Amino acid sequence: MNALALKKGASKKSAYDLKNPLGDEVETHTLSVIVDNESGVLARVIGLFSGRGYNIDSLTVAETDHEGHLSRVTIVTTGTPAVIEQIKAQLDRMVPIHSVSDLTVDGPSVERELAMIKVSGKGDKRVEAMRLADIFRANVVDTTLTSFVFEITGTPEKIDAFVELMRPLGLTDLARTGVAALPRGL
Amino acid sequence: MTRQMTGAQIVVQALKDQGVDTVFGYPGGAVLPIYDEIFQQNEIRHIIVRHEQAATHAAEGYARSTGKPGVVLVTSGPGATNAVTGMTDALLDSIPMIVLTGQVPTFMIGNDAFQEADTIGITRPCTKHNWLVKDTNILAETIHQAFHVATTGRPGPVLVDIPKDVQFAMGDYTTKLKSKTSHYQPRIKGDIDSITKAVEMLEKAKRPIIYSGGGVINSGVGASQLLRELADATGAPITSTLMGLGAYPASGKNWLGMLGMHGTYEANMAMHDCDFMLCVGARFDDRITGRTDAFSPNSYKVHIDIDPSSINKIIHVDTPIIGDIGHVLEDMLKVWKSRGRKTNAAGIAKWQAKISEWKAVDCLKYQSSDTIIKPQYALQRLEVLTKGRDRYITTEVGQHQMWAAQYLTFEDPHRFMTSGGLGTMGYGTPASMGVQIAHPESLVVNVAGEASWLMNMQEMGTATQYNLQTKQFILNNERLGMVRQWQELLHGSRYSHSWSESLPDFVKLAEAFGAKGIRCSDPADLDDAIMEMLDHDGPVIFDCLVEKHENCYPMIPSGAAHNEMIMGDASTEGAITGKGGALV
Numbered sequence: 001m002n003a004l005a006l007k008k009g010a011s012k013k014s015a016y017d018l019k020n021p022l023g024d025e026v027e028t029h030t031l032s033v034i035v036d037n038e039s040g041v042l043a044r045v046i047g048l049f050s051g052r053g054y055n056i057d058s059l060t061v062a063e064t065d066h067e068g069h070l071s072r073v074t075i076v077t078t079g080t081p082a083v084i085e086q087i088k089a090q091l092d093r094m095v096p097i098h099s100v101s102d103l104t105v106d107g108p109s110v111e112r113e114l115a116m117i118k119v120s121g122k123g124d125k126r127v128e129a130m131r132l133a134d135i136f137r138a139n140v141v142d143t144t145l146t147s148f149v150f151e152i153t154g155t156p157e158k159i160d161a162f163v164e165l166m167r168p169l170g171l172t173d174l175a176r177t178g179v180a181a182l183p184r185g186l
Numbered sequence: 187m188t189r190q191m192t193g194a195q196i197v198v199q200a201l202k203d204q205g206v207d208t209v210f211g212y213p214g215g216a217v218l219p220i221y222d223e224i225f226q227q228n229e230i231r232h233i234i235v236r237h238e239q240a241a242t243h244a245a246e247g248y249a250r251s252t253g254k255p256g257v258v259l260v261t262s263g264p265g266a267t268n269a270v271t272g273m274t275d276a277l278l279d280s281i282p283m284i285v286l287t288g289q290v291p292t293f294m295i296g297n298d299a300f301q302e303a304d305t306i307g308i309t310r311p312c313t314k315h316n317w318l319v320k321d322t323n324i325l326a327e328t329i330h331q332a333f334h335v336a337t338t339g340r341p342g343p344v345l346v347d348i349p350k351d352v353q354f355a356m357g358d359y360t361t362k363l364k365s366k367t368s369h370y371q372p373r374i375k376g377d378i379d380s381i382t383k384a385v386e387m388l389e390k391a392k393r394p395i396i397y398s399g400g401g402v403i404n405s406g407v408g409a410s411q412l413l414r415e416l417a418d419a420t421g422a423p424i425t426s427t428l429m430g431l432g433a434y435p436a437s438g439k440n441w442l443g444m445l446g447m448h449g450t451y452e453a454n455m456a457m458h459d460c461d462f463m464l465c466v467g468a469r470f471d472d473r474i475t476g477r478t479d480a481f482s483p484n485s486y487k488v489h490i491d492i493d494p495s496s497i498n499k500i501i502h503v504d505t506p507i508i509g510d511i512g513h514v515l516e517d518m519l520k521v522w523k524s525r526g527r528k529t530n531a532a533g534i535a536k537w538q539a540k541i542s543e544w545k546a547v548d549c550l551k552y553q554s555s556d557t558i559i560k561p562q563y564a565l566q567r568l569e570v571l572t573k574g575r576d577r578y579i580t581t582e583v584g585q586h587q588m589w590a591a592q593y594l595t596f597e598d599p600h601r602f603m604t605s606g607g608l609g610t611m612g613y614g615t616p617a618s619m620g621v622q623i624a625h626p627e628s629l630v631v632n633v634a635g636e637a638s639w640l641m642n643m644q645e646m647g648t649a650t651q652y653n654l655q656t657k658q659f660i661l662n663n664e665r666l667g668m669v670r671q672w673q674e675l676l677h678g679s680r681y682s683h684s685w686s687e688s689l690p691d692f693v694k695l696a697e698a699f700g701a702k703g704i705r706c707s708d709p710a711d712l713d714d715a716i717m718e719m720l721d722h723d724g725p726v727i728f729d730c731l732v733e734k735h736e737n738c739y740p741m742i743p744s745g746a747a748h749n750e751m752i753m754g755d756a757s758t759e760g761a762i763t764g765k766g767g768a769l770v
Binding site: 039051089096 | 306307310311314318335339497498499502
């Protein structure tokens with residue numbers, strides 16, 4: 001029976017240390033999900049992510065087909081390739097979900113986000129903020145003598161860059177919509 | 187033509203339309219209109235349980251033993267929350283179940299009304315899908331849709347929450363046929379190229395194994411037939427999960443017994459050493475795989491599953507086939523036959539010889555005793571004395587459950603009902619009631635431990651009310667046996683709260699419920715006592731006093747690989763070390 005005896009230190013790994021066969025690099029993917037526009041559908045999607053420990057970097061949702069009662073949810077998520085595959089499979093089997101597409105791998109796509117940024121200040125800082133806003137093609141949607149609210153649209157990276165520039169110039173408030181995305185072409 | 191009726195009438199009519207003959211439930215304020223309709227008809231039989239959790243487990247027992255969905259009717263608030271455990275159990279074991287809950291009237295939702303709970307919110311993660319119906323006109327369609335979702339694809343529990351005013355209001359009844367088709371249509375047919383690839387690999391395999399699971403049973407009796415044909419025709423040895431027992435007969439020539447944490451030596455060794463694995467309707471659960479990076483390291487893996495999210499979730503497979511087991515196996519057999527029924531006969535003969543060596547280890551051997559009943563012995567005698575009968579087995583959860591899987595044999599699907607994924611103590615008693623209601627003439631035995639059994643013992647009231655013949659076969663070790671075993675192996679034999687100090691007198695308890703009680707503590711009396719149980723016309727509680735500190739072996743400790751089993755007579759000192767100790 002010696003051959004059956006347990007080797008010392010045999011328990012380093014288990015099913016709880018899921019080894020990822022496809023690679024351990026964490027990737028960011030943008031998923032576009034068409035759902036029935038019914039009460040609680042967003043809670044289902046979010047509950048799946050929280051319940052199974054997946055990440056949500058950003059999430060946008062709005063009705064896109066009033067007649068068909070459909071909404072588009074755009075989710076930016078990060079995970080290893082195996083986790084991304086699981087997220088897609090788990091979403092796809094949910095009853096109110098019509099389709100799941102991974103814009104990151106399905107071909108070229110366009111991604112845009114809108115942000116509103118409030119900057120308070122006087123003098124040179126105020127002039128500099130205005131000048132940079134011009135470079136980034138941000139619009140002024142509200143102004144007082146000591147503040148601006150800028151509206152900027154672009155990729156999340158562009159918005160990140162603009163926000164970082166505004167911080168030393170008196171950024172006081174920030175609202176971002178999260179990413180909306182569509183595949184390019186037909 | 188649509189018919190106008192009240193919401194409550196719509197519920198009962200929709201159930202009839204769906205062919206429902208039995209509903210398990212418990213009334214309360216928010217479902218009284220539906221109960222009033224149930225009172226006024228005779229087509230649907232309502233079984234009144236003693237606790238809503240039991241209604242769900244009884245429905246699971248009914249569903250698993252018949253292949254039809256189980257139906258549950260409970261009230262709002264506590265009625266719904268008590269049903270949560272059963273729904274979660276059904277979700278993890280893929281059991282089709284429709285739960286209808288009452289809800290406070292729509293105009294009171296959100297007001298913290300009496301017996302109000304956010305049933306939809308609470309049950310969202312423990313159902314396949316759920317619906318709150320606020321309009322009587324869509325009630326019938328929603329119920330039909332609920333049946334469709336529960337029974338299509340990977341089966342599971344669904345819930346329809348019906349506010350009381352919706353039950354009273356008049357609305358249009360939509361028949362099952364007239365209901366609009368759902369976009370929820372999971373894939374049934376497997377991809378033929380993948381199937382052909384799987385057949386090619388099977389033909390070449392020197393050391394093939396079939397690893398089957400509950401999906402085969404869920405796919406229908408035909409799937410089990412095809413599985414038997416495939417295993418017997420190709421000579422591939424076959425093992426099964428706890429959920430899949432009975433799909434391939436235990437008397438079949440290629441049968442290896444159950445695999446996994448308490449599986450047989452031959453099944454686990456064959457899983458580890460095989461070069462081709464055909465996983466049919468199983469999901470590489472952690473009780474099965476053990477340490478994942480040492481799981482069957484040298485095999486080509488094919489995984490057939492109806493649920494795409496099961497593929498590559500835990501174990502990366504080489505060829506996934508998404509589809510219904512029955513359809514895929516049928517195509518697989520067709521392809522294999524059309525290619526000339528090839529197998530690697532020489533390789534398989536060697537493989538069979540190796541397996542015979544493993545079988546000779548006799549891993550289920552245990553120290554027998556003349557003075558005290560060993561739990562394994564009790565089950566062996568139960569097996570011998572009930573063999574050949576029209577028999578259904580349910581179990582609770584723990585050591586007795588594993589021993590039942592090891593020492594009882596299952597020749598057909600739908601004969602073994604047990605809580606696999608969730609491991610719900612208290613499952614077996616109500617499940618046995620559900621099975622008995624579906625099969626009134628059959629022998630239904632609930633193999634239990636006394637601790638699990640006490641969790642839903644109130645259901646003895648249901649048993650006597652309906653004269654359900656179920657035999658409650660309690661292996662009483664006055665311990666939470668599996669907890670105690672783990673404490674012995676992992677926690678220095680410090681038996682923290684794993685025993686019961688004041689157990690009831692089960693014989694008197696049986697009598698108090700109007701059932702028969704039998705106690706047995708001497709191995710010499712066991713056969714007579716079991717026969718007395720089987721011969722009694724009515725429910726029986728059998729208090730079988732067994733060895734208190736028996737351990738369940740073989741065992742793959744948490745964090746170990748398939749070829750690192752602890753056997754019954756091996757030393758267990760230091761068996762679970764390091765990280766494995768943190769696992770469950």
